[in-house]
Each structure stands twice: as structure tokens, then as C-alpha cells.
Amino acid sequence: MGVLDSSFDILCRNGEVKQLVSLLGQPEESIPQCIFISGHKSSGKSYTIHKVLDGLKVHYASVNCVEGYLPRLIFESILSQIKGEILPPTSKCDDVMEFLTSLKVMADEMNLHDKVVVIVLEGSEKLRDMSPNLLPALMQLQELSCLKKVCVVLVSDVLWDKYIPPGGLPPPIQIFFQQYSQSDILKILALDKPKDYPADFYSNYLQLFVAVFLRSCRDITELRYKAAENFSKYCEPILRGEIDMNDSGRLWKHISPHLKTSLQLIYMRFETEKLSSDMDLMKPMDKHSTLSSAAKFALSFELPYYAKYLIIAAFLASYNSPKEDKKLFVKLSGRTKKKVQKSTKNTQTKISSLVVGPRQFDLERLLAIFYSIIEEKPHISVNLLTQITSLVELQLLLKVGNDPLETPKYKCAVGFDFIVIIAKTLSFNVTKYLVDYK
Amino acid sequence: MSRTPKKPKTTTNVIKPNEVLSIRKIVKSQILDPASNPFRGSPKEFSDVLYLFRRAIENGESNSALLIGPRGSGKSTLVETAIKSLQDDCEAFDDSVIVRLNGYVHTDDRLALKGIATQLQLENAVGDKVFGSFAENLTFLLQCLSQGDREHSKSVIFILNEFDLFCHHQNQTLLYNLFDVAQSAQAPICVLGITCRKDVTDLLEKRVMSRFSNRQIHLYPQAFETLEEGVRNRIQLCINLLSLSSKDKINISAATVAHWNAEVESLCHNPTVTDCLKQMYYTSNCERTLRNFLLLVISRLDDNKLELCPSDFSEVSKQLHRNLRVAMAEGLSVLELCLLIAMMHQNEIFDFAPFNFEMVFNRLLKFEQHSSKTMNVDRQVVFKGFEHLKALEFIKPVSSSSQVLKEFQMFNLMLVTDEIREAVNNYQGLPTEVSQWAFSDYT
Numbered sequence: 075m076g077v078l079d080s081s082f083d084i085l086c087r088n089g090e091v092k093q094l095v096s097l098l099g100q101p102e103e104s105i106p107q108c109i110f111i112s113g114h115k116s117s118g119k120s121y122t123i124h125k126v127l128d129g130l131k132v133h134y135a136s137v138n139c140v141e142g143y144l145p146r147l148i149f150e151s152i153l154s155q156i157k158g159e160i161l162p163p164t165s166k167c168d169d170v171m172e173f174l175t176s177l178k179v180m181a182d183e184m185n186l187h188d189k190v191v192v193i194v195l196e197g198s199e200k201l202r203d204m205s206p207n208l209l210p211a212l213m214q215l216q217e218l219s220c221l222k223k224v225c226v227v228l229v230s231d232v233l234w235d236k237y238i239p240p241g242g243l244p245p246p247i248q249i250f251f252q253q254y255s256q257s258d259i260l261k262i263l264a265l266d267k268p269k270d271y272p273a274d275f276y277s278n279y280l281q282l283f284v285a286v287f288l289r290s291c292r293d294i295t296e297l298r299y300k301a302a303e304n305f306s307k308y309c310e311p312i313l314r315g316e317i318d319m320n321d322s323g324r325l326w327k328h329i330s331p332h333l334k335t336s337l338q339l340i341y342m343r344f345e346t347e348k349l350s351s352d353m354d355l356m357k358p359m360d361k362h363s364t365l366s367s368a369a370k371f372a373l374s375f376e377l378p379y380y381a382k383y384l385i386i387a388a389f390l391a392s393y394n395s396p397k398e399d400k401k402l403f404v405k406l407s408g409r410t411k412k413k414v415q416k417s418t419k420n421t422q423t424k425i426s427s428l429v430v431g432p433r434q435f436d437l438e439r440l441l442a443i444f445y446s447i448i449e450e451k452p453h454i455s456v457n458l459l460t461q462i463t464s465l466v467e468l469q470l471l472l473k474v475g476n477d478p479l480e481t482p483k484y485k486c487a488v489g490f491d492f493i494v495i496i497a498k499t500l501s502f503n504v505t506k507y508l509v510d511y512k
Numbered sequence: 513m514s515r516t517p518k519k520p521k522t523t524t525n526v527i528k529p530n531e532v533l534s535i536r537k538i539v540k541s542q543i544l545d546p547a548s549n550p551f552r553g554s555p556k557e558f559s560d561v562l563y564l565f566r567r568a569i570e571n572g573e574s575n576s577a578l579l580i581g582p583r584g585s586g587k588s589t590l591v592e593t594a595i596k597s598l599q600d601d602c603e604a605f606d607d608s609v610i611v612r613l614n615g616y617v618h619t620d621d622r623l624a625l626k627g628i629a630t631q632l633q634l635e636n637a638v639g640d641k642v643f644g645s646f647a648e649n650l651t652f653l654l655q656c657l658s659q660g661d662r663e664h665s666k667s668v669i670f671i672l673n674e675f676d677l678f679c680h681h682q683n684q685t686l687l688y689n690l691f692d693v694a695q696s697a698q699a700p701i702c703v704l705g706i707t708c709r710k711d712v713t714d715l716l717e718k719r720v721m722s723r724f725s726n727r728q729i730h731l732y733p734q735a736f737e738t739l740e741e742g743v744r745n746r747i748q749l750c751i752n753l754l755s756l757s758s759k760d761k762i763n764i765s766a767a768t769v770a771h772w773n774a775e776v777e778s779l780c781h782n783p784t785v786t787d788c789l790k791q792m793y794y795t796s797n798c799e800r801t802l803r804n805f806l807l808l809v810i811s812r813l814d815d816n817k818l819e820l821c822p823s824d825f826s827e828v829s830k831q832l833h834r835n836l837r838v839a840m841a842e843g844l845s846v847l848e849l850c851l852l853i854a855m856m857h858q859n860e861i862f863d864f865a866p867f868n869f870e871m872v873f874n875r876l877l878k879f880e881q882h883s884s885k886t887m888n889v890d891r892q893v894v895f896k897g898f899e900h901l902k903a904l905e906f907i908k909p910v911s912s913s914s915q916v917l918k919e920f921q922m923f924n925l926m927l928v929t930d931e932i933r934e935a936v937n938n939y940q941g942l943p944t945e946v947s948q949w950a951f952s953d954y955t
């Protein structure tokens with residue numbers, strides 16, 4: 075078995091590999107009904123089980139239980155993978171019973187009764203929300219199908235204790251994938267080293283990279299993506315001949331701000347490139363401010379003038395009570411305004427609406443606020459309603475309820491950070507109009 | 513990867529590398545194969561079921577009963593063992609048919625009927641026939657069996673596993689008809705329902721209940737006077753499952769068998785091992801848990817490791833008893849762990865009232881303002897961390913309303929303070945400020 079271990083080419087998972095091989099590796103031994111693999115996202119669960127099964131050369135099928143999937147799609151995918159060819163369209167498999175029948179027929183045809191057959195179900199936590207018999211039936215497939223060596227491997231990011239329904243389930247064999255340590259992560263990231271750079275140059279870079287990223291994210295997939303993205307930035311000055319390859323101090327100075335902005339966009343792969351070019355344009359103006367990701371998000375929309383005021387109005391309508399509208403928007407002396415603010419400060423039990431969430435408002439109120447805050451009043455012909463519709467489409471504004479008889483109600487769907495940035499581009503002071511702000 | 517045992521004993525090389533694989537194979541089959549695990553204990557319940565079946569097969573008597581017991585108490589094992597023993601010593605067995613239905617598979621009566629037809633091998637007889645009612649269809653199937661020899665129609669034993677699920681079928685049509693046939697003895701059938709629900713008869717409709725014989729057989733895991741006795745019984749079971757019987761000798765020399773069995777006996781009385789078994793028994797008396805445990809232990813043998821030692825038991829025990837919620841929390845990023853701490857304090861202050869992202873974020877910001885090193889608390893990044901905790905089901909939404917914005921959806925924390933603090937304690941390289949925050953009384 076020692077030979078097998080090394081041929082799997084899996085790093086840092088020796089214990090888990092050994093356990094899987096010891097359970098599934100000997101075709102003439104009995105096989106457990108169900109194995110449950112859990113661990114964090116990207117902790118190598120799928121990677122490991124697939125490599126191990128490939129290495130053991132057993133028959134297996136692997137299906138990702140995507141949300142809202144029909145059981146039929148799961149069954150048909152399993153069957154066609156075991157068979158090794160696409161099923162004829164006539165062979166329908168709608169329920170567990172038909173699945174068991176087809177499986178038995180297939181086992182007879184392919185002589186699988188005493189061969190190990192493994193069914194890997196990724197994202198198996200989704201099975202809980204499909205028909206209630208599905209998970210129990212799959213977990214007892216050996217008992218139900220009379221295939222003595224079929225094993226269902228459930229893979230999940232969620233722990234087993236979240237699976238158990240009121241009726242109970244037979245306990246599976248559990249294998250937990252412990253999160254990678256920092257040195258494990260460095261080893262795995264080092265696999266992606268571009269060919270034309272020396273190993274310690276790349277590992278120096280990874281040290282810097284990990285120092286910035288690891289506190290916020292330990293997801294290998296995301297880290298790999300980010301490491302590759304930033305490495306080209308890291309090398310730019312070297313390629314341009316500005317910094318020597320061995321001058322790690324200057325390289326660090328060069329890459330550090332890039333890493334920090336890149337971190338803020340973690341898990342958000344959209345338009346990173348576009349945003350960073352916007353950033354470059356802004357650089358001469360204020361060098362030292364690194365924009366928050368909310369800011370970049372806000373800027374990425376390039377909203378038209380009226381839409382900007384509309385979204386601000388929506389925000390104000392969401393976070394101020396209608397009672398205060400008059401005081402705020404009809405010109406009043408600064409004195410009463412201060413009073414309003416004071417009284418809210420004193421009553422400590424009252425939780426700021428900025429924490430509780432937006433209240434809903436109707437169109438009437440939105441437009442009233444809109445007209446009172448906008449500088450250049452729109453011409454009467456401007457169709458503000460289409461602007462509102464497009465804000466809803468962009469999911470910056472949320473429509474509440476679908477009753478066609480009632481007047482539509484809305485909620486603002488963006489946070490304070492977003493609004494502040496939008497307001498800045500208009501030189502508009504939002505905080506002045508927010509009762510609950512500080 | 514050759515590993516030499518720590519203390520080379522004189523007996524070490526009794527077991528040969530090729531023999532160890534055979535041992536592993538036999539023991540695994542003893543642990544996992546239903547065929548090598550006939551029913552033990554509860555003689556009264558066993559003979560009740562056996563008698564019921566025998567009367568149906570030999571005398572063509574109709575009957576119905578329920579076998580009730582908690583999960584893993586051996587219900588399926590009992591039934592299969594009873595069938596096996598009839599198969600061996602009852603001549604009429606070959607003239608009867610066993611139909612196995614399962615609530616997880618036959619989820620409605622149409623499927624159940626199809627399953628019955630298949631198992632009675634009457635699919636062709638049914639063909640394209642159209643039946644007026646369910647009862648007609650079932651009667652047709654049962655009549656087919658009596659054709660040919662009218663005097664001697666085949667007995668059918670219906671075994672309905674996960675019986676409680678059949679009670680949810682529309683109008684309980686299948687149950688009504690089966691019990692009706694059994695009660696009125698229209699055809700020789702025996703209906704045995706298996707379930708883990710004690711209150712199962714409450715689920716039956718009146719008209720169904722009145723046709724059921726109301727014979728209930730209760731199966732409980734063996735009860736023991738004292739805990740010690742229970743543990744002793746566990747140890748014995750453990751020895752039985754791991755020992756080789758003399759008939760298994762294929763490929764294994766008699767000396768090896770004797771040696772192995774002696775080792776198993778002494779291992780299972782080793783204090784380290786008994787401690788593991790005791791701890792397990794205290795948390796669950798389900799036999800499946802013990803079997804899973806032993807499977808992992810025996811799987812550790814291979815041609816480099818020829819014998820078990822107490823540490824194999826204790827290591828597997830440690831693996832199985834680990835609090836995985838804590839282990840999972842240890843795998844979070846520092847930021848995500850900080851979110852958990854913020855939630856924990858939020859709960860302390862607001863007495864476990866549900867919270868939303870904004871409240872937790874505010875608490876995190878307060879911590880960050882007081883801490884000397886600035887953390888990255890960019891809102892979007894923190895929100896991603898929050899969503900991650902949600903995906904792990906560490907926090908659970910109070911309601912599943914989609915009308916509320918994500919930031920304001922209310923959640924409850926599914927971890928307890930001790931678990932979070934343990935994860936903080938075990939976390940490698942956590943900034944001291946964070947762990948001080950976790951152990952501070954509030955804020």
C-alpha cells in the first residue's frame with residue numbers, strides 16, 4: 075500500500091488518504107455502506123477522493139447535488155457514469171425505486187455484484203432539501219440494492235450533526251478534513267509556481283502574499299487565484315528592469331499596496347481589471363488612500379445623475395422615519411435639527427435604524443425626498459419611473475411585495491458606505507439628512 | 513514506510529504479512545456483512561416473529577403484526593435471520609413468496625403495487641390490464657398466485673420496512689387493503705411492519721386500525737442492571753467481532769488463529785481499550801457506532817502493521833469523539849473567528865436575542881477601534897466571512913424570508929461559548945488581543 079500512497083500526488087493529506095484506502099482499497103473485503111467526508115471549502119475533499127478512487131481503479135460515479143436539482147438528474151448521472159456511456163433517452167429514472175431497478179440490471183449486465191462501486195455525492199447537504207426519502211435511501215443503498223460492495227460517499231462543507239432528521243439515520247463512517255495549516259497552504263500554493271522562476275523566489279513571494287491574505291481567507295481555491303493574479307504584478311518591475319530580482323525589500327514595498335487592494339476584492343471576481351485601471355487614473359489625486367471595496371463597487375455602476383439622487387433619496391427614506399421628513403427636508407433652523415439628534419442620543423435603548431435595517435417606503439415619499447434634495451430639478455418630461463425600474467434591476471433598490479392592487483413599496487438595498495461614495499461624486503452631504511448618524 | 517513495532521516481542525512474527533490481509537478481510541466481514549451477523553438475544557421476540565411466519569407458510573394462516581424498536585436495535589437483522597432459518601428447515605418455504613417493501617423506496621401506493629408485482633414475478637400477468645380500484649389490482653395479484661393448484665395457494669409474507677412512512681400514503685390504501693386481506697383471510701398473507709416509531713398505531717386511520725390484528729412486538733437494545741454490566745457486554749461483543757473462529761482458517765495457520773484470538777482477548781481487557789469502549793457506551797448504546805469504531809480500528813492493519821495495539825483503539829476513539837464543530841471553527845480565518853467572538857458577546861449582552869450582520873459588524877468595529885494592530889475590517893470582506901459562517905450553518909436564519917436584505921436578516925448562533933473559546937485556545941498563531949477579547953466579559 076505504501077506504493078499507492080505516493081502515487082496519488084496529494085499533499086498534506088496522508089492520514090485521510092490512508093483511511094480511505096484502508097476502507098475502499100481491497101476489492102475482496104467488505105465495504106461500508108456510507109462514508110461521510112466533511113471539512114472546510116477547498117480543503118481538498120473532492121480532490122482527494124477523486125485521486126484516491128482513480129488510483130484504486132474502482133468503478134465510481136461522482137455527482138454534484140446542485141441546489142434545486144431533481145433526483146432524476148442525480149440518478150441518471152450516477153447510472154450513466156457507472157455504465158460509462160450516456161443512457162438511452164428511453165431509460166427514465168424518476169424515483170428511488172426505478173433507480174434501484176436500473177442499478178440492479180446494470181450490475182447483472184456488467185457483473186458488478188462483487189466489485190467495489192463508489193458513488194460520490196458532492197454538496198450532499200442539498201440532498202436534505204430534496205424529497206425526504208432520498209438521503210436515507212442513498213445512505214442505505216447497500217441494504218436496499220443488494221449490491222454488496224456499493225458505497226455512497228457523502229461530501230459536504232456542513233457537519234454531520236446538521237444532517238440528522240427527526241427520524242434518525244444510521245451513523246456513517248466519518249472522515250473529517252482538518253483545515254490546512256499555514257505551512258500546508260504554502261506547500262500547495264507552491265505547486266502553481268510558473269516554470270521560469272526559481273523556487274525560492276516564488277516561495278519568498280508566497281510568504282509575503284500569505285502574510286497579507288491568511289487572516290481574512292483560508293480558502294485554497296481563492297488563495298490560488300489571488301496568488302497568481304498578484305504574482306504578475308510582483309514581477310512587473312523586474313521585467314521592466316526597475317527592481318533587481320534579489321531586492322526583496324523593494325519588491326515588498328512595491329507589492330504591498332497591491333496585495334491590500336486585492337484582498338479587499340476577495341471572492342469578488344467581477345471587473346477586477348476594470349476597477350484597477352480606474353484606480354490608476356485616480357492615483358495622482360490621492361496617492362495614499364486605498365479605496366474600500368464598497369467604494370469600488372459603488373463606482374463600478376456609473377449611475378446617471380438622476381439615478382444617483384434617487385438612490386440617495388431611497389436610502390434616506392429607508393433609514394429616516396417619515397415623521398422626521400418634514401423637519402429634515404422643509405428648511406428648518408439648525409437648532410431644532412440638533413434637538414432631534416440629541417434626543418435620539420439620549421435614549422440609549424433605541425437601536426439605530428442603521429443597525430436594524432431599512433424600512434419600506436412608497437413612491438410618493440421617495441419622489442418627495444428626491445425633489446427636496448436634488449440641485450437641478452429635472453424637467454417634467456424626464457421619466458423617473460424608468461430610472462427606478464433600472465435601479466431595481468441592478469438590485470440597488472428592492473421592490474417589496476407583488477400585489478398589483480397595492481401601490482408598490484420599496485427598500486434601499488445598498489449600505490451607508492455605498493451611499494457616501496455616490497454622494498461624494500455629487501458633493502452632497504448625506505449625513506446632514508440622517509437622523510441616526512452619530 | 514516499513515514501521516517496526518515499538519517493543520519487538522518474541523511473538524511478533526507469528527502473523528505473516530499475507531495472513532494479516534486474510535484476517536482483515538474476515539474481521540471486516542464479521543463487522544459489516546449482515547450474512548455473518550445472525551440475530552442474537554431477545555429469544556421471545558425472535559420466536560414470536562418466527563412463529564408468525566411459520567404459521568403463514570406451513571398452515572396458510574393470515575396474520576399481521578408490527579415489530580417496533582429504536583434504530584439499530586436489530587429489527588431488520590431479526591427478520592432476515594428468521595427468514596433464513598425458515599429457508600433452512602421448512603419444506604413449505606419454497607412455495608411461499610416474500611415481498612419486501614421499504615418506505616424510503618415505495619413512496620406511494622402506485623410504486624408499492626409495482627414493487628409487489630415485480631417481486632411476485634407477475635409483471636407480465638398484469639401487462640396492460642386496467643383495474644377499477646387499488647383493491648381489485650391487489651386481489652388480482654394475489655389470485656394469480658393461487659391459480660393452478662386451488663387447494664394450495666402460495667403464502668405471501670409482506671415485510672414493510674419503515675412502516676410509519678406507509679401511513680402517510682394517500683388514504684392508507686395499501687395498508688387498508690393488506691390488512692383487509694389478512695383479516696378476512698381472502699388469501700394466505702402475513703403482513704409484518706417494521707418501524708422505529710413507538711406511536712405508530714396513532715398514525716393509522718380508524719378503518720385501517722380496525723383491520724390490524726394489533727399484535728405488537730417490541731424490541732429494545734439489551735438492558736443491563738448496571739452500567740458496568742453493559743460495558744462488560746460491550747467488551748464481549750467486541751471480542752466476538754474481532755476474533756477468528758476455527759472455521760475461518762483458510763490461508764491462516766492454526767497457530768496464527770490462536771495467537772490472534774489471544775491477542776484480541778488481552779487487548780479488549782487492556783485498560784486503555786476498555787476506557788474507549790466505556791466512553792463510547794456512555795454516549796451511545798447503538799451497536800452501529802461500535803461497529804463503525806471497530807471497522808476503523810481493524811482497517812489500520814496492513815502488511816506493514818501486523819498487529820493491533822491499544823493506541824489504535826485510543827486514536828480512533830479520539831477521532832470519533834472529537835467535537836467537529838470546534839475543529840471546524842479552528843479552520844476559520846482569524847477574521848471569521850473574530851466574527852464568532854463578536855456574536856458570542858452579542859449573545860451575552862442581549863441575552864441570546866437574534867442578531868443581524870450590522871449588529872455583529874458594529875461589535876467587531878468596536879473591538880477593532882480598541883485594538884492596537886489594525887485588522888482588515890473592510891465591510892465586504894467581513895460580509896463574505898459572515899456568509900461563510902452561514903454556509904457552514906454555524907449561524908441559522910430565524911426565518912427564511914427573502915424579503916429582508918441580507919445584512920438585516922436575523923440569525924441565531926449555533927455554537928456555544930465554550931466551543932468558541934476552545935477553538936480560540938487551540939488556534940495556531942492567533943493574535944493575543946483576539947484571544948483576550950474572547951475571554952473578556954463583554955465588548
Ligand SMILES: Nc1ncnc2c1ncn2[C@@H]1O[C@H](COP(=O)(O)OP(=O)(O)OP(=O)(O)O)[C@@H](O)[C@H]1O
Pocket residue numbers: 244546549550551552553581582583584585586587588589590707708799800803
Ligand atoms: N440483537 C442483535 N443481534 C445481532 N446483531 C444485532 C443485534 N442488534 C443489533 N445488531 C447489529 O446492529 C446493526 C443494526 O441492526 P439492524 O440493521 O438490524 O437494525 P434496525 O433495527 O433494522 O435499524 P433501522 O431501524 O435503522 O432499520 C447490524 O449491524 C446488526 O448486525
Ligand SMILES: Nc1ncnc2c1ncn2[C@@H]1O[C@H](COP(=O)(O)OP(=O)(O)O)[C@@H](O)[C@H]1O
Pocket residue numbers: 083084085086087113114115116117118119120121122262294295
Ligand atoms: N492536498 C492537496 N494537494 C494538492 N492540491 C490540493 C490539495 N488540496 C486542495 N488542492 C487544490 O485545491 C483545489 C480545491 O480543492 P477541492 O478538492 O475542490 O476542495 P473541496 O472539495 O474540499 O471544496 C483542488 O482543485 C486542488 O487543486
Ligand SMILES: [Mg+2]
Pocket residue numbers: 116119120121196
Ligand atoms: Mg468539493
Ligand SMILES: [Mg+2]
Pocket residue numbers: 587588589673
Ligand atoms: Mg432496518
